Amino acid sequence: MSDEARLLAEIHAARGLLRAPAPARRIGHAALWAHAARAPGAPVDLAVMRALRDESDAARRYRAMLAARALAHAPLAAAASDGAVARRRVGAFDLEILPADSDAPPLLVVRGPDGPWPRAIEAWRGDEAVRLDLGEPVAGATVLALDPAVPEAALLGRLLADPACAVFLL
Amino acid sequence: MTGGYDERCAADLAAVAEGRDLSREDRGWLARAVTGAVRPNRDRPLWDLAHALAALARATGPCDGRDLVTLALDPGLATAAAVAERFSGMAGADARGLAPDGGEGWRTTWTGLARLLALAEFVLTAEDLAGFAAVAGWLDDLAAAPDPEGAAALARRLARHLAAYRTDHLPLAPLERRFRAILGFLDGRRAFADDDILAFWRGAMDEGERPGFRTVAEHFVTFEAAAALLGGLEGLAAPASLAEHEGWEERLDASLADLAAAEPAEALAAVLADLPEGPKILTGAEREDLADFLRLEPFHRTRPLTILRAASFGRVQSGIANRLRRGGGGAGIAERATCAEAESYAALRDRAGALAAHLARMLRIAAALRIADRDGLALETRAALDAAEADLRRVRRAGFDDRAGLAAGFAATEAALLRLAEEAGRLERALAALARQRPLDDAFAADRAVFAGAFAAAYAGEAA
Numbered sequence: 011m012s013d014e015a016r017l018l019a020e021i022h023a024a025r026g027l028l029r030a031p032a033p034a035r036r037i038g039h040a041a042l043w044a045h046a047a048r049a050p051g052a053p054v055d056l057a058v059m060r061a062l063r064d065e066s067d068a069a070r071r072y073r074a075m076l077a078a079r080a081l082a083h084a085p086l087a088a089a090a091s092d093g094a095v096a097r098r099r100v101g102a103f104d105l106e107i108l109p110a111d112s113d114a115p116p117l118l119v120v121r122g123p124d125g126p127w128p129r130a131i132e133a134w135r136g137d138e139a140v141r142l143d144l145g146e147p148v149a150g151a152t153v154l155a156l157d158p159a160v161p162e163a164a165l166l167g168r169l170l171a172d173p174a175c176a177v178f179l180l
Numbered sequence: 181m182t183g184g185y186d187e188r189c190a191a192d193l194a195a196v197a198e199g200r201d202l203s204r205e206d207r208g209w210l211a212r213a214v215t216g217a218v219r220p221n222r223d224r225p226l227w228d229l230a231h232a233l234a235a236l237a238r239a240t241g242p243c244d245g246r247d248l249v250t251l252a253l254d255p256g257l258a259t260a261a262a263v264a265e266r267f268s269g270m271a272g273a274d275a276r277g278l279a280p281d282g283g284e285g286w287r288t289t290w291t292g293l294a295r296l297l298a299l300a301e302f303v304l305t306a307e308d309l310a311g312f313a314a315v316a317g318w319l320d321d322l323a324a325a326p327d328p329e330g331a332a333a334l335a336r337r338l339a340r341h342l343a344a345y346r347t348d349h350l351p352l353a354p355l356e357r358r359f360r361a362i363l364g365f366l367d368g369r370r371a372f373a374d375d376d377i378l379a380f381w382r383g384a385m386d387e388g389e390r391p392g393f394r395t396v397a398e399h400f401v402t403f404e405a406a407a408a409l410l411g412g413l414e415g416l417a418a419p420a421s422l423a424e425h426e427g428w429e430e431r432l433d434a435s436l437a438d439l440a441a442a443e444p445a446e447a448l449a450a451v452l453a454d455l456p457e458g459p460k461i462l463t464g465a466e467r468e469d470l471a472d473f474l475r476l477e478p479f480h481r482t483r484p485l486t487i488l489r490a491a492s493f494g495r496v497q498s499g500i501a502n503r504l505r506r507g508g509g510g511a512g513i514a515e516r517a518t519c520a521e522a523e524s525y526a527a528l529r530d531r532a533g534a535l536a537a538h539l540a541r542m543l544r545i546a547a548a549l550r551i552a553d554r555d556g557l558a559l560e561t562r563a564a565l566d567a568a569e570a571d572l573r574r575v576r577r578a579g580f581d582d583r584a585g586l587a588a589g590f591a592a593t594e595a596a597l598l599r600l601a602e603e604a605g606r607l608e609r610a611l612a613a614l615a616r617q618r619p620l621d622d623a624f625a626a627d628r629a630v631f632a633g634a635f636a637a638a639y640a641g642e643a644a
Binding site: 013014015016017018019020021022023024025026027028030032033036038039040043047067070071074075077078079 | 183184185189190191193194195196197198199204207208211212214215216217219222246249250253254255301304305308309310312313316317350352353355356357358359360362363398399402403405406409410
């Protein structure tokens, strides 16, 4: 039967794969996925945090998972800008940072269409990352205070202002 | 052994196998599902996977694709026992496995489900997760409509996905041509001899293909291992009952499980992986020699002449190939092609004997390190352990002066060491039997003329 040679080739490749040396152990897919699925503020797996910081491979795989979970994501800022970005579009959502005034911290305003609303925002730049709860939308928008006194909120504000920052709405 | 897959594929598969700590058998199944060595339909595992995920989506209630991803990536669902514990008792399952239609239609065992979830992790994470979002999206669609139509649609998408992956990462066409040539050469025969391998290789050399002798020998290893199954394929060409197909699949499974288990090459890899920094149980040169001798498993037991040819002239040929690749370095092509530097069969036999003796000595030392309390032992056993202690004191290798570290090192490698010692002993005996049939010096002289002639003709262009 003409299929014999094909089957032999497939068996040969399978046997070769079984003999291929195992690579150095790396952080597992399940651990990265659990990290991608975590609630904002929930305890994190330190081994995952270390891998995300130290291994570009782990960070890349994690972002592929985040992209799959996200309602919308922007690998980099959509708008080219040489200064701080005050406004950017992430999928169908609009993100705007309103500057601080004398008695209020900067505010992040997320506007979007009716339908599924993101529960959290995660921003990434280099080895810095932060995830925050977005809360329920009111009249098609969510407002988040980027309070300089709250380290995570301050970090989110700093990251979002950078055009090189990746954003995931989860 | 190389051929038929690239590094990406090996890494993708290893990530799943290591992450789930799969058994050899399950790794073998997964490798076959990926390469397509499944009959009568190479996409059957994907059909089963789609139906298994649909059954899980229905049974676990409202869910979305992310829940299915979580199931697929869970290393805690890697064994039959683990999936049985999680899912038995739920709707659509019986004691043996998933049976969504009360066992009337599609079903799978717990072993099958554990394997299918590993395949799910593979398709999700293949190509280092390049297709993760796409596959996760398809799982969303399935979760929204986990009915037979949804399952069939997912199966078709996964089949296209894996077919594209195979095109990119499993270069099977050259291998298929090689096996077609071997089948043609043997002309319907399933049995072959050492000289058939040599004659086939010479024919390929004459045709200008210039495959490595060792590579060709590896293809014959696979051919021999699978030859018994090939007859079954003929039956599949004719209309046959499903039951016959299933019987054939079981034979293929069983045979491949045999191929995968208990390979000395695997044992060697395990020794290398487990070798602690401290005691030098095997030197680098010894490991290379062992790898050379045992790589063509099971020929080191059954076809020692092919092992000698590969170790002696195969090495000459890879020297030529390396020089051609580098474009220089070391002896010239013409000089190498004469095989004047080929290692004689007698010398190779001596080296194999020395390796076997070394491994046997290391095993006795391992026993001496492990057995501290010897009072109740038989006199001969005690004498053997004392001899091993004396051996241990004579060994001048790194780490052998630190008894605690040495004991830990041996404990980590003992099982693999035992396997290597056994196989080295078998090779030694096979070589002794070969030498009784025909003096090795005569065989070497005759083979040298053959290989030198083939090399001179095949590499004449580059040698000039």
